[in-house]
Amino acid sequence: MNAVDLNCDLGESFGCYTIGMDEAVIPYVTSVNIACGWHAGDPLIMEKTVALAKKNGVAVGAHPGFPDLMGFGRRPMTVTPSEAGAYVKYQIGALMAFVRGQGLELQHVKPHGALYNMAAKDEALAAGICEAVASVDKNLIFMGLAGSVMLKAAEEKGLRVASEVFADRAYNDDGSLVSRKLPGAVIHDPAVAVSRAVKMAKEGKVVSINGKEISIRADSICVHGDNAQAVELVSKIRNALVEAGIELKNLR
Numbered sequence: 001m002n003a004v005d006l007n008c009d010l011g012e013s014f015g016c017y018t019i020g021m022d023e024a025v026i027p028y029v030t031s032v033n034i035a036c037g038w039h040a041g042d043p044l045i046m047e048k049t050v051a052l053a054k055k056n057g058v059a060v061g062a063h064p065g066f067p068d069l070m071g072f073g074r075r076p077m078t079v080t081p082s083e084a085g086a087y088v089k090y091q092i093g094a095l096m097a098f099v100r101g102q103g104l105e106l107q108h109v110k111p112h113g114a115l116y117n118m119a120a121k122d123e124a125l126a127a128g129i130c131e132a133v134a135s136v137d138k139n140l141i142f143m144g145l146a147g148s149v150m151l152k153a154a155e156e157k158g159l160r161v162a163s164e165v166f167a168d169r170a171y172n173d174d175g176s177l178v179s180r181k182l183p184g185a186v187i188h189d190p191a192v193a194v195s196r197a198v199k200m201a202k203e204g205k206v207v208s209i210n211g212k213e214i215s216i217r218a219d220s221i222c223v224h225g226d227n228a229q230a231v232e233l234v235s236k237i238r239n240a241l242v243e244a245g246i247e248l249k250n251l252r
Contacts, residue, residue: 003247004201005162005220006238007031007143008230009063009112011049012040012072021231026052028234030250031059031220033110033143036091039065039073043098050098059250060099061143064091065112073113074180081128084115089132096136107252108162109133110143111150120148120176130157141251146217147175162251163217167197167237168224170209175216178209188229190236197221197237198244220251 010026011034012019019040026032034049035041041049053060064087065073079087092109099106111119111129119126126149133140134157142154146163154161168187170178178185187193200206200218207213221241223234241248 002202002245003249004218004241005030005251006234006241006248007033007061007110007164007220007222008234009033009035009222009224010052011035011045011063013045014040014042014069022049022052024231025223025234026056026058028231028238029058029223030248031061031107033061033063033108033112034095035112036062036064036095038067038087038091039069039071039112046095046098050095050102050104054102054104059107059252060095060104061108061110061141062092062095062106063110063112064088065115068114073115076114076118079125081124083128084119084125085128085132087115088129089136092133092136092140106137106140107250108141108143110164116145116150117177119150119153120145123149123153126150126153127157130154130159133157134159143220143251145175145177146219162219164220164222165200165206165216165218166222166224167193167200168222168229168233171206171214171216173208173210173212173214175214184209186224190229190232193223193233194236194240198240198246201241201246202244
């Protein structure tokens with residue numbers, strides 16, 4: 001039987017601003033990536049989201065991003081590999097305190113937004129990030145874009161890796177994600193997202209935005225928590241995966 005992790009980015013609210021539908025989404029996933037206070041989230045939100053994960057028996061990962069609340073961490077920044085590593089280390093430490101404070105262990109680290117997309121193509125940046133993760137805890141799993149250089153960098157630093165795919169994002173022919181600035185980058189049709197998720201998990205294939213079928217390794221499938229159709233998407237994807245004979249379990 002094929003097995004796959006189903007993850008979602010959560011804890012992205014801030015102060016009195018609510019983003020995402022965390023409580024409605026979390027029962028359907030096996031792992032969550034929690035914002036660490038830089039691109040989104042704050043100490044109270046982090047505490048609340050970790051507690052929510054514990055209540056639902058869901059594995060917790062850190063979701064570090066650029067210090068860019070205004071841009072939700074989706075704007076590229078010019079940083080050195082060592083600076084990026086320090087940013088990531090700082091955020092892992094923050095979330096780890098909340099995780100351990102509730103008797104849990106951090107399962108994985110998944111960069112967010114622009115940091116994720118940049119590290120998927122920039123070997124030096126990826127190395128800086130992965131070195132930082134390994135220095136904190138070599139038992140942490142590094143989650144990154146399937147087929148990208150950041151997974152290679154993580155393996156070279158002695159980390160276990162999880163190849164992530166996206167049910168609700170369009171792919172370019174080279175396996176990279178289509179920029180959110182372009183039309184069709186985010187998939188809102190549940191039927192399309194569901195069929196893509198099953199195909200990726202069962203066949204290791206996805207159709208690019210140009211209609212090309214490309215190979216892709218799916219250890220974990222992501223559904224974005226800030227997608228307006230998040231609850232419908234994740235519930236239907238979960239049901240479809242189970243019906244297709246695919247076991248859902250976290251990365252551990």
